Amino acid sequence: MYLRKFRKFACSALALGIMTGVANAQTTVDFTVAEYSSKTGPFFDEVAAAFEKENPDIDINIEVVPWDTLLQRLTTDIAGGVAPDISIIGTRWLLDFAQQGIAEPLDSYLTPEFKSTFIDTFMQPSVIDGQIMGLPVAASARAMLVNMDLFEKAGATPPTTWEELYEAAKKISALPEIYALGLQGKEIETDAYFYYALWTFGGNILNEDGTSGLDSPEAIEAARFYKKMLDEGLTQPSPTNYSRENVFNLFKQGRVGMIFTFPMLIPQIKAEAPDLDYKVMPFPEKVTKATYGVTDTLMMFADSDVKAEAWKFIEFAYKDEWRSKFDRGEGFLPVTKNVAAEDYYKTNEDIAGFAAGLPYAKFAPTIANWEEIADVTVRALQRIYLEQETPEAALTAAAAEINEIRGK
Amino acid sequence: MPSKLKKSLIYWAFLSPLVVVILFPFAVMLVTAVRPRDELFVYPPRWGFSEFRWDNFAEMWVKTNFGEALFNSLYVSVLSTVLALVLSIPAAYALSRYPFPGKGAYRTFLLMTQMMSPIVLVLGLFRLMVALGMVGNLNSLVLTYAAFNMAFTIWMLQSYFSTIPRDLEEAAWIDGASHLNSLIRIFLPLAVPAMAVTAIFSFINGWNEFVLALTMIRSSDDFTLPVQIYSQVAGRYQVEWHHVMAGTVLATVPVAIVFSWLQKYLIRGMALGAVK
C-alpha cells in the first residue's frame, strides 16, 4: 500500500509531461459523494469499478466528503474553478446552484424511459421553473418512534393525535428517570423537529405569497405546545443541549418514550440497543396528516466538459441492482419505482412504517438562502426553549427576518 | 520527613486538579474505544464495561483506512517540517549575524504572517493551489504548512543563534575554513537543541491541522488523520463512536511518545535563549 503511494509521488513529478498524453485518451469524470455512513465510499467505488470495466475509456474519480463539510467543499471548489462534474447535494441547496447557473438542466438528457423510473413525489423537489435540475439520489421520510416497553409500563397507548400524545406523555413521565418526548434544540435539523408539529397543526413554512409562515397562529400554537411539554417536564430538560444525535441516543438508552426520526436510525438501534422494543408510527395529527420528506439530489455541473460521459455513468448507477443495494445499505427509502416494488419494502415493518407517510409528505421549499432561513428559525426556537422570548415574540421576529432575507 | 518528599507531595497536590482535568478526556477516549458497541449508550453512563474489545482497533484500522491516513499525516508533517527548517536556518542565521537593509520590515512581516489564520485565508489559498495545479496533492499541504510555520521557526532559531558566541565561527575563518564550511561544521551542531524544538512545533502543527487538509485534499486515499477521524463524526447518520475514539487514541499515542522521549530536548532548547 505504502509502496504504491511512494511510487505515485515519484511518478507525479517525473512523468507530468508524458502523463498528459495518456490522460487525453481517457476521460475522467469527477464525482463528489456525500458520506452517509461508512458504507457510502466503498459502495460508490464498487459502482465505479463496474462501470469502468464496461467503459474502459472513462475513469470515474470518486471523492467522498463528510456531510457537514460538503457545502464548504463545493463552495471552495466552485470559487476556485475546479468544480466536479457531478455531485450529491442536499436538495435544499439546489435552488442556489440553479440560480447561479451552476447546475445543468437535465431535461435534454433524460429519456422518457429513464425519467419514468423515478417516483414522482421525489422528482418534484428537483424541478425548478419547469426544468429538472437534478435527480433524487437518496430519500427519507420521517416518522415517530415509540418505546413500547415504556408505554406498557406506564399503561399508555401510542398516540395518533397531539392530544393523545400529551395525555400519554403525562403517564410516561411519571416513570422514574424517564422522559416522554425527546425534543431536539441544537444544530442540524432543529428546525425540522419543529416543522413536524407546524405542519400537523396546519401551518406552513412559507405562505402562498412567499412570506414566512412562522408568525401564523398555527405556528405559534405549535411552538406553544412544545414549550408547554417542556415546562411540564414531559420532554427532557434543556433541549438546547440536545442535537439530533443526542436525542436519538436518549432513545437508544431507553430513557425517552417518543422521538421523531428517520429510517436510518433503525440499523443503529439494532446494533447498539438490540433489546429495545420500538414501533414506527405516523406523526400525531391535529388538523392534518404530514411528514417531512427529505431528498438529496444528484446534480450535474454546467461547467463540466464531460457531460456525456458523466451522464452515461449516472444512467449506469441508477440500474436497479445498484439502487437496491444502496438504499438497503444506507437505510433509505427507494426513489425508483422498481426498487420500491421489491418485497423488502412491503414486508419490512419498520421501512413500511416510514414509507407510509409518503403520499402526504411535505418537502422543504426550494428557495434561495435556505440555510440562512433555517438558521433564523433555529435561533428563534432556541430563544423560546431558553425562555428568553415568548413563542409569539420569537416567531414574529423570525418571520420578519426571513421576509427580509427573501426580499418580501 | 525528607524535604524533597514533602516538596513533592505539595507539588503533586497542587498539580492534581489540572492532571485530573487533562487526563479525563483521555480516559473517556480509552474506555469508549475498547467497549462493545451495544454498551455505548447504557444508562446511567459508566466507566466500566463487560469486555475489553481490542478488536475495535483492528476493525477501525481496516474500516477507516487508518494506515494510509497515518502515512499521509507522517508524510505531510515530516516534509513540511524539513522544508520549514531548511528555509528558516539561513534566514535565522542572517537575522542573528548580519545587519542588512529592511531587517526591521522583515521582522514585522514575519510577525504579521503569524496573524493570518489559515481559516481566514482558506479561499485564497485554495485559488492559489488551483492555479498551481496542486489541488488534491499532499505537497500542497507541505508548502502551506511550511509557509505558515516559518515565522515561528525563524524567530525561535534566530534568538537561539544569537546566544551562540561569534568567536567560534570567527576562529574557524582564521583557520582558513570557508564561511559555509564553518557554518556546517561548527555552528549547526551547536544549534541542534533549538532545531529539535522548532521541528517538534512544526511537526505537531502539521500533525493536527484540519481545515486546510480538508479543503485541499480530494481523494479519501490522501486524507490526513484529523480529516479521516473527523469524517467519521461529521454529519453521518451513523457515528460509530467506539471506532472514532479508537482512531483518536491511535493518532495521539505516537505524538505522546515522541513528547516524553524528546521533552528534555524540548525544554533545553527553549531554555537556551529561545525567545528574547
Added chain:
Amino acid sequence: MKSLNGFKPLAMILPGLLLAMFIIGYPVLDLANTSLQEVSRFGQLRGFTGFDNFAEVFSDPLFWGSLKRTAIWTVTVVLGTLVISLPIAIILNDDFYGRGVARVIIMLPWAISLTMTAVVWRWALNGRAGLLNATLMDMGIMTEPIEWLAEAQLAFTVEMMIGILVSIPFTTTIFLGGLSSLPQDSYEASMVDGATRWDQFRYITLPLMKPFINIAIVLNVIYVFNSLPIIWVMTEGGPANGTDILVTYLYKLAFRFGQLGKASAISLIMFGVLLLFTVIYVVLVMRDEKDTAAGEDE
C-alpha cells in the same frame, strides 16, 4: 562586526521570504480584492462595489456581539492560561519526585488535535449520556445532572476553560525555557539577604521572566483570537448565537450562508484588530524592555 556585502544576508532570507510571500501574500491580496467585490453564492466575483461589504458588516448586530465575545474569549483564555502556566512552570522547573511524569502529562493536550479534543469533550459533557455528569454524581458532588452546553453563558464558560486547558502546554514550555535560563546566582544572593520565596518571585523571577511572558501573551492572543475548533465543534456558536466569536461567525457566513464578500470583509477587520493589538503592545510594553537581542532595527 565584519564588513560583508549586504547581498549575502538577503540571499539567505530570500528563499523563505519568497515562499511566505507567495503562500500567504497571494491569499491576502485575494481576500482584499474579494472584500471589495460583489460575490456570488459560490465565490465567483461579480464586480466592484466599493465598501458595501464593510458597511454591511458594521450594520450587523451579530458582528458587534461576536466582536464583544471575541474580546471576552481572548482576554479570559490568555489571562487564565498565563496565571495557571506560570506556577506550573515554576513547579516543573524544580526538582521533585515524578517530575518527568508530570511534565509529560502537562504536555499531553498538545498531542491531540483541537478538533478531536473538542469532539471528546462534547461527548463527555453530554447532560444525560456523558461521563462527566455521571462521575460527578457518583462522587456525590452533585445530585442533578448539569446541562453544560444548554445555555450560552455556561457553555461559553466551559469552552473558555477548555481553551485555557489546551493553551497550557505551549505556554508552560515557553516559561520553562525562560525559567531554566535564569541566572542562579541572583537567587543565592537573595538567600543571603534573607528574602522570602515570595520576595524572590516578586523581585527576581517575575522581572527576569518578563520577555517570556510578553512573547507568550502576543502568541497566545494571536492563536486564541483565531481559534475555531473548540467553539465550532461544541456549540457551533449557539444557542441563539450566544457563543459566536468572530471566527465562528465568519465560518458560518462564508461556508454555510455563502456570503463570501461579507466574510472577506470580516477577515480583514480581524486582521486589522490583531495588527493594532500587536503594534500597541509592542510599542507600549516590549519597547521599555530595552530589547537587547542581537540585531536591532536599522
